[in-house]
Amino acid sequence: MMQGEIITTGTELLTGRVGDFNARYAARRLHEAGLPVQRLTILGDHSPLFQDLLVEALTRSQFIIVTGGLGPTEDDITVAAAAQALNLRLFLDDALLARIRRCLGERRIPWEERYARLALIPEGAQVLDPGGMACGFALKHGDTRLFFLPGVPQEMRMLFDALVLPALVESAGGGERLAQRTLRLFGISEARLQQVVSQLPDFQQGGVTVGFYPNFPETHLTLTTRGRDRQTLEETLDRLTSSLAREVGDVLLGSDLVSLEGLVGRYLQKRGLTLAVAESCTGGLIGHRLTDVPGASDYFLGGVVSYSNDAKANLLRVPAAVLAQKGAVSPETARDMARGVKTLFNAAIGLAVTGIAGPSGGSLEKPVGTVYIALATPEGEEVWRYQFHGNRAEIKTLTAETALDRLRRELK
Structure with missing residues (x-):
């Protein structure tokens, strides 16, 4: 059975300032594909252990994945150290250099000679280029396949999923x-x-x-x-x-190809409906998620972060009597918020949330985590009460997710 190991580089990983998301992601994906990882190693920048570790890894693993240290700065030494350990010379890849110049130009980043380091690769290396901004390279040394990937998680995942994992699966499965x-x-x-x-x-x-x-x-x-x-x-x-x-x-x-907010957008577009949102305890998180979807302006008209009672009364026309007698966190206030934002934006649907995210503000009747979610639609109005648990950030996240999910279920 083909076995491998992962080496991640970066002093920030050793100090704990940044989590090692690359190794965790790659190990999980490899495990799912039936390709066991027998060792994970974290090394700091400029580590004298890198070359020795790479040579040792070649004796025990059929594949090695290295992340980090491919940048243009002085502490990005992975390429040079790997070439020395494998006794390979470095050469300047003209096609890669031209691509780097083009990418920098498109981003209007002035050329500096240090960027030429990005086009230095060991002889015999195959450039891993998925067509984005980041590249890596692959080598075969004896019976071992080596893959060198950038340390930025988003770039690493793109290269890993597009080029590394398929190559390893094909190699292990005889063309499968x-x-x-x-x-x-x-x-x-x-x-x-x-x-x-x-x-x-x-x-x-x-x-x-x-x-x-x-x-x-x-x-x-x-x-x-x-x-x-x-x-x-x-x-x-x-x-x-x-x-x-x-x-x-x-x-x-x-x-996972479509987010929850993306599903909501699809359903709204399919039915030709528009949406407006009134948020209290989530502080704009629902609107943020909705507008993360390209083309959201086709159906999302806008939102109101009515955090204070005055904002609820003045912007959403929640009656002062309701706020005084029932409180800001109540089914009556949630319903009036949904109705008010629907009217304010002349939307087909109004979605509203109000609750207690904590850690203070709770009571025996309404403990921290009490949340009301309301929908005002052409068919009528409905309110749901939830009791969430967790810290402030978790309660806000749960509220936003649940509100979008309630809307998804209504539209489905």
Whole structure:
């Protein structure tokens, strides 16, 4: 069985200022693909151990993934150190240099000679270029495949998913393909999801690796299968997805290719509806998520962060009597906020949230985590009460996620 290891470089990783997200991501994806990682190593910048470690790794691993140290600064020494350890000379790749100049020009970044370091690669290396801003390179030394990737997590993941993982799967499987799908669920715990999956016959037939990963506030399930025919693999994933959907219902949001706010946008566009949002305890988080979706202006008209009672009364026309008698955190106030923002923007739908994010402000009647979510639609108005748990940031995140999910369910 093909086994490998991951080496991540960066002093910031050793000091704890930055988490080692690259190794965790790569190890998880490799495990799902049936490619075990036998060792993870973190080294600081300028580490004298790098060359010795690379030479040792070549004796025990069939693949080695190195992240970090590919930049243009003096502490980015991975390329030179690897070339020396492997007894390879460095050369300037003219095509890569031209690409770097073009990318910098497109971003209007003035050329500096230090950027030429980015085009220095060991002889025999294959440039890993997915067409974005970042590149890496791959080498084969004896029977071991080496991949050198940037340390920026977003860039590393793009290169890893597009070029590294498929190459390793093909090499390990003798030409087999890899098909993966990540499903997002909200409203079901990881333990409960594992129990459900363990009882579904479709998941017991073998040939599919299932991974469960909490990704607050959601739970993610990853399906991985391998074979020679792409269509057959996708049909297998479709069958498993349908089987899970029948069992868990609306808690299945879909694949990770579309966010929850993206789903809401699709449903609004499909039905030709517009949306306005009134937020109190979330402080604009729902509006932020909605506007993260390109084209959101087609259906999202705007929002009001009515944090104070005066804002609720003056901007959303929540009656002063309601605020005085029922309080800012109440079903009556939530309903009036949804109605008010719907009227203010002349939207088809008004969505409102009000609650106590903590850590103070709670009471026996309304403890910290009490949240009301309201919808005003052409069909009527509805309010839901929730009792969330966690710190302030977690309660805000749960409120925004739940509000968007309630809207998704109403539109679906």
